[in-house]
Structure formats: C-alpha cells, structure tokens
Amino acid sequence: MPDESLALQTTVIAVDAMGGDYAPLEIVTGAAQATLETTIRVILVGDEPKISSILAKTEHNRQQITIQHTDQVIENDDVPKLAVQQKPRASMLLAAQLCGEGLAHGMVSAGNTGAYILSAAKYIPRLPGVRKTAIATVYPTQNAQQRKDHFALLLDIGANIHCGVEDLIQFAIMGKIYASDVKGIPNPTIALLNMGKEAHKGGDILSRTYATLKTLPDIGFIGNIEGNDIMKGLADVVITEGYVGNIVMKTIEGIADTLKHIGKYAFKHRFLWMLGLIALSGGLKELKQITDYSEYGGAPLLGFREIVIKAHGRSRAKAIKNAIKVAAKTHRDGVCTKIAREIARCTVNSTPSE
C-alpha cells in the first residue's frame, strides 16, 4: 500500500498495469518513463512478479513507483457488469478504490472501457451536482497542420446512451473547462452535434438544449454543427449523447483503418504507388495523426471527484506516459473542483428544462 503522507505531498496516479492490448509491458514502461520525466508518483496495480520483472529491465525512478499486487484482471472481451461483480480485486477496480479512498489523485487504464466506467462509478463519487459522467475524446482537427496544438473535444462517446437537456448542458460545461485548463485552448467554443445548423433541428431534446445553451452567457456556444464540421475544428468542444458520439468516433477510426488498408493494397500492387508512398510518407504521417487516436493518449472520464483517464486499448508506452502526465496536470490544476463550481453556478442561472 502507498505511503499516505507522501500521497499528500506529490501527485499520485494509480495505473492499471494489466489493461490494454500491450499490457503489462507497454503500460509499465510508460509509467517508468513518466517517473524519469516528472515528479509524479505512480501506483502500478497488477501482477507484481510480472511488473517487477519489467521494471528490473527498464530505467525508472524507484522512489516514485509503488506496486499494488493483484492477480485478477478484467479482459477486453469480458462483459463489463459481470466482470466487475465476479472480479472484485481486478486491477482497474483496485486502482479506482485507491482514488476513492484518497490514496491516488487520478487513475489511468487502457483496459475494457465499460468495466472501467463501472469501476470508477463504484469507488469514486460523482462531483456534487453532476447528473451523468461523460467520456471525452481528444482529437486533432484540420487546423492541426497550421497550429500544431489544435485539438478538439467530443463528448460523450459512450459513458451514456441517451441524454436529456440538463445532461448535455453539463457536458458542455465539463468539456469547456477541460479544453481550456488541460488542453490549453483559450476561450473554447462549444457546439451541439446535430443534423442541421438551424436551432429547431434534431427533435425536442436538441432544440431545447440549443435554446438553453444560448441563455448561458459565458459558455461560448456557437450553435449546431454537422458531421462534416467535426474534423474541420469549427468548434473546440462538440457535445452529443453517448450513442451518437461512440458511433461517430468509431466511424472516424474506421476510416483510418480503410486508409491503412488502401495503403497496403497500393503497396502490394503497384511499384509506382510504392514509390509515391515513400515520397509521400511525410504527408501520410500527418494524415495518420489526424485519424489515429492511439497517438493522443487518453480520453478523460469527466464528472468524478478525481480524474479518470481512459487510454486507448492500443496504447504503447508513450501514450501511457502522456495519459499519466495529463491525469497529474488535471489534478494539480484543480479541474474537477472547477467543474463542480461551474455546474453549481450554471444550475442556479439556467432554468431547469426537465
């Protein structure tokens, strides 16, 4: 168990060492790298012998790594609800418990998304006033060519299925604070994902959400955007219900796969294409960056008292290291506290719509 007094001095991040396609090797390696580059303390939760054996071969700062052993692991193809019940000592559940008990200030996992959400919900209280937590994906936009750091946020991408007016407004508030404080986007703009630009589009819930967001002076609401505007970066924060966000995110990922497939096909079949691909590799790399989520570390689960970062299942060490850094920054900047404050303020100001 970690030393509580130390936990109060520095930022402590609990890391599920067993979750993800390349666990535990890449997860432990990423955590080790984080201890070399920062003062963050990491609690690696998982199979102690395996973790120790990786650490023995990996440069790291010993003072900043603790291992919490467990031999239970939730696999990617486990049914989330059952897994959380049947494996109460699974690595991601123990990581969540550390956060819930105040022994860690945030957590990172690249494991089973559904089980991870349930793990967080089991041990970490929601922030006061928050109706639903949401997962936000951070993605680079077309503007990324010009401004290297141009990211945007899409939420919710699957913590929920359908959402009401108040839920969507809270997503806007949470997304805005995360975009400005963690991603460093000044005065982020907010948009509602819809099937048309007009205020009345998309049915009752969306049109009422539109009307309510218009009444919030500081939110930076620019109106509805459509599917083709997502990658353009027209808005810094795009709000939608989990069902739609999930499908959109995976559609974009699917297109990245299609591109790779075409690349391989071209590579196999035409010598001229092969030469072209080599010459174009710089351009193709940019293209890959725009569509490959594994380059961008983690997706925050917003609305909990502590920050919960879901790293992509295909995360390598670098992505895990970045996710740990983002979790620590989120804690140090008091982002969760700010979210609670803004939600309290906006709930007072806005007319309850449901």
Add this chain to the structure above:
Amino acid sequence: MPDESLALQTTVIAVDAMGGDYAPLEIVTGAAQATLETTIRVILVGDEPKISSILAKTEHNRQQITIQHTDQVIENDDVPKLAVQQKPRASMLLAAQLCGEGLAHGMVSAGNTGAYILSAAKYIPRLPGVRKTAIATVYPTQNAQQRKDHFALLLDIGANIHCGVEDLIQFAIMGKIYASDVKGIPNPTIALLNMGKEAHKGGDILSRTYATLKTLPDIGFIGNIEGNDIMKGLADVVITEGYVGNIVMKTIEGIADTLKHIGKYAFKHRFLWMLGLIALSGGLKELKQITDYSEYGGAPLLGFREIVIKAHGRSRAKAIKNAIKVAAKTHRDGVCTKIAREIARCTVNSTPSE
C-alpha cells in the same frame, strides 16, 4: 404535359432540372445523355427557355424529352417547410405531382433535401403498411478494391429524426430489397448500427429491434455493427435512425474534405510530396472514390409508391444520368411493389413491438 399513352408504354422519369449546385446545365446534360443511352423518357421540370437553350447545344433524343415549364425554384438555403408552402409550383413539387398523378414512374432531384422529402410526401402516397419513409445512401466499401461493384446501403440518413422498433425493421426490409434488386447484391446482409456488438447494447429501442430482427428468418440479420465496421463492408445494409445516419454520413464526407485539404497543403509545401502525389494519383483516386459520394449518383427515398431518387447536391451530368437509370430500373423491377408485399408479410409474422 407528357403524353399519357406514351407514359404507359415506357418508363418515364420526372427530373427537377433546377435543383443542385450545377443546375440546370449539368442536370439537363445528364438527362440528355440518358436519352441517348436508354429508352427512358424524361420530363424536365423547370425554366423552359433555359432548358431549351441547353438542349439546343446538347445531343439528345428528342422523342424522349418533354419539358414542363415553371419559374419557381426552391433554393438550397430555403427553409424546406416554408419553401414548399410559398412556392407551390416549384420544379421539385411539380415533379412529385407528376409521380403522384401517375404521369411519371419515378423522380430525380439534386436540390434541397428537406424540401424534396416534403414534396414527395405531399404528392406521392406511402406504400400500404409503410410507417415512415427513409433515405438510403449507397456507399462503396473497403471491399470495393477487390470487387469493383461492392456497395453498401446506410439508412435512414435524415428523412426522420428518431425511430421506433417497427420503423427500423421496415428500414431493414426496404433496404434489403433495394440492395438485392437494384444494386444486385445477392442475399444482402443486414446490420443494426450500435455502440457495441452485444444484443443488449444501445438502450431499449435498439435491443428490442435486435430481438425482433432475430425472429425474422429471411432477413439476413447479422447483428449489431459499430462505427468502424461501416466502411469495411461487414454488412450490405446498415440500419439506423435518421439523426445518427445523417451525422455518420456527413462525418465520412467531412473526412474526404480533410483528405483533400491535406493533399492541397502537401502540394503547396513540399516538392517531394508533390512528386509523391503524382506517383500516387491512382491510389488517391481510389481513396477519393471510397469517400466521395458525388461519384455514386443518387440516394433512394424508400417507402413511397413511386421511386424517389435524391442526387447529391454536387452532382454533375454523369451522376444525374446514373440516377435517372437507377430510378427507371427500380420502376421496371417493381421494387416498390415488392417492398409493400414484404412489409405486409413481415408485419403479419413479427410480434408488434410498440
């Protein structure tokens, strides 16, 4: 006005000559080409002087073209509901009226989608038993590299917002018949677009739709697919509510734009990339075909007594010609009649879920 006796002998397609970004020039040219390649009769609805002046300069078969004059046009940025009320003699409304009165067997427009749906609904009766009409987009899948003709259908992409269980099942039936009879896909497979593969995913309506589709023996239901499976061609017909289908379709279109943007950027900034682009042009063309909807002619509006084809707003002559051919084929093959028959049969067989 068209000659009714002729209309009964050959297939007659009403074409909105004034709708689309390149109307009337490309619309009239496409219709003219159709008359050279087929026996289809076309009624061009729109500004007679403009249409005649284009025809005067374009090779066509005079016997197969009639012009129905009107000077009212619904523009792309018109509000659909208002436009249909305020411009009762608009070209797309008159084209729909020709279908409704039995003077045409189908219609094509590249104009304002919302107004087009309302125009069709105003004059053309729904097929008996059909609860909601749906727009289906036809898109090429990853398999298109191997099999040149591999298309898939996604519906609804925006004729409706939200849908119930029975609506989605009817979309499956309509999509299946269109895919097999018009697109020539043998025994098309059907999938439900969802946020996970499991039967219980996506909330009440989707899980009940899943369960009901499983009880229909001939439908070819393969289960849920996720966003990243759409472009892979895992299913020949993908079913979803209009709100989601619309966003997904536009997201894919947006990525095509992003690719073009990157291509231009590369072209401007690096000589080596430029060389690469030239060498790769064959591969990029395939990529463009996979994402550029304007190459694939029309999206059918299914559920009406006559076939209604929405051509892409950016359609050129070739796309219009293809849309006219597809409309004629749909009529000749009796697709609408088959849809009505299948819907009657499945409604008897399946337990009403709502």
